[in-house]
Amino acid sequence: MMATETAPEFVTAMATETERIGNSREVDEEKISRKKNPEEEALEAKCLPGIISAYLNYPKAAEENLKKCERSYQKLSPAHKALVTHFPMKLQRLRRCILMNSHFIYNMLQAFEPPIDLSKHMREPITGALSMEELQREEHHHDHSLKNAEIRLNNKTCEFDGGHLNHDHGSVPFSSHDWLDSSLQAHVPLVDVNKVRWVIRNIVRDWGAEGQRERDECYKPILEELDSLFPDRHKESTRPACLVPGAGLGRLALEISCLGFRSQGNEVSYYMMLCSSFILNYTQLPGEWTIYPWIHTNCNSLSDDDQLRPISIPDIHPASAGVTESFSMCRGDFVEVFNESSQAGMWDAVVTCFFIDTAHNIIEYIETISKILKDGGVLINLGPLLYHFADEQGLENEMSIELSLEDVKRVASHYGFEMEKEKTIETTYSTNPRSMMKNRYYPVFWTMRKKCAITTT
Ligand SMILES: C[S@@+](CC[C@H](N)C(=O)[O-])C[C@H]1O[C@@H](n2cnc3c(N)ncnc32)[C@H](O)[C@@H]1O
Helix, strand or coil: CCCCCCCCCCECCCCCCCEEECCEEECCCCCCCCCCCHHHHHHHHHHHHHHHHHHHCHHHHHHHHHHHHHHHHHCCCHHHHHHHCCHHHHHHHHHHHHHHHHHHHHHHHHHCCCCCCHHHHCCCCCCCCCCHHHHHHHHHCCCHHHHHHHHHHCCEEEECCCCCCEEEEECCCHHHHHHHCHHHCCCCCHHHHHHHHHHHHHHHHHHCHHHHHHHHHHHHHHHHHHHHHCCCCCCHHHCCEEEEECCCCCHHHHHHHHCCCEEEEEECCHHHHHHHHHHHHHCCCCCCEEECCCCCCCCCECCHHHHCCCEEECCCCHHHCCCCCCEEEEECCHHHHHCCHHHCCCEEEEEEECCHHHCCEHHHHHHHHHHHEEEEEEEEEEECCCCCCCCCCCCCCCCCECCCHHHHHHHHHHCCEEEEEEEECCECCCCCCCECCCCCECCEEEEEEECCCCCCC
16 A cells, blocks of 8 residues: 555545554554454554543543632632632633634544444443533533534535545534544543643644744744755656655645645544544635634633633645645554555655654664655654653653664664754744743754665664
8 A cells, every 4th residue: 555645635544553652542544445454443443432532521621620720719718819800700711712622623523534433432421521412502602603613513515626625524414423422432531631632732833823933943944945955846747755754733744745745744643633634624714713722721821811812723724725636644653654665765755843752763763764765865854852752651661762863863874864964943842932931942953865775674
């Protein structure tokens, strides 16, 4: 199976075996059209319900946090309460923001076509969770923007100019999505609650106007480098192919496509893929959705209004952005998917942004990148070396090879890479620009060229 296949939609799911992100298991998925073997179905049956549950659980988990704030407020003395009389109102405002975020999530889930029959695999009903219908009833009590959004919920038409994508999802019949009943959700561990919040926050980096500064700091140098390295890329027959492993929510892969490359994003996380698929395939207008990404922490806010400010997404209409025909996303673990012999020497460029430190074994990543690049192909990398499996509590038995930059460069040289450009940049990652706390990174940016075919053992 070729990872470079042109997909009729932006998002093509495919791939391989089981992988781990943080503490939770997810499964990989063969290309949707391919019949799955029973083992693969079993893996998906095991993992996908947990991810759906985590999304469905979003309003409940957020409400629990609000209740905790309320209890703390009630413990204040009358004199202290009198100093923050607006506090109950702030909690009400937060409640409304949670509803709006939930609304986005439910629409995203409705658009999702699960590769397995999820209703068979969701657990027994639990009590106390808001059902989809209850949530929609709640929404009715709120303002007109929500009512408008409800109309969209039942009118999922997505047309892609240029004829690549043209599907009418119509109204998704509720019965076909009976797994969307949040009363069926399983117990959701805190780590998965946080993953959902992390996705909502990440949307700003890739698809919010507020994320422009981070995109300029991280994606722009990569795009400029690709632009200068591949000046003759515009003829269809000679379009260079660029792979973006760890593509996150897909913006960089889309920008590379718009630059005139055959571009494919690869992403292991279903959490991310559900969201990128929704934005890429189903968005009809810029600013179609309003989310409140900063509400999940009360820390480091300059004002309540800052914390509760809305973000319109996406900042562009992806289908009108000018992508080339061969733009797709594939899901699966990078090494598992791209170590296939069919991938050897297929790519002109591999772009990694905040990715290479996600490896259990960074040497394996570099070896795989070397294998899939053509001779003379380039690896453009930007990112720190904040190894994801280093010092993780509860992951003591997970393999984690943590090399310095010096060692990484030596390993790369072993696999045939020669450094052509290297510099340090300064940036943040999914940071609230109005927070009093902003972690700054000083990641390396490099361009390495694969000099010649090498034999690896
Ligand atoms: C730190 S994020 C960077 C995302 C994006 N490149 C950006 O700059 O915003 C790393 C991404 O790599 C994904 N990832 C981690 N391990 C992966 C693997 N083995 N294969 C593919 N993607 C992976 C994660 O799910 C996550 O979305």
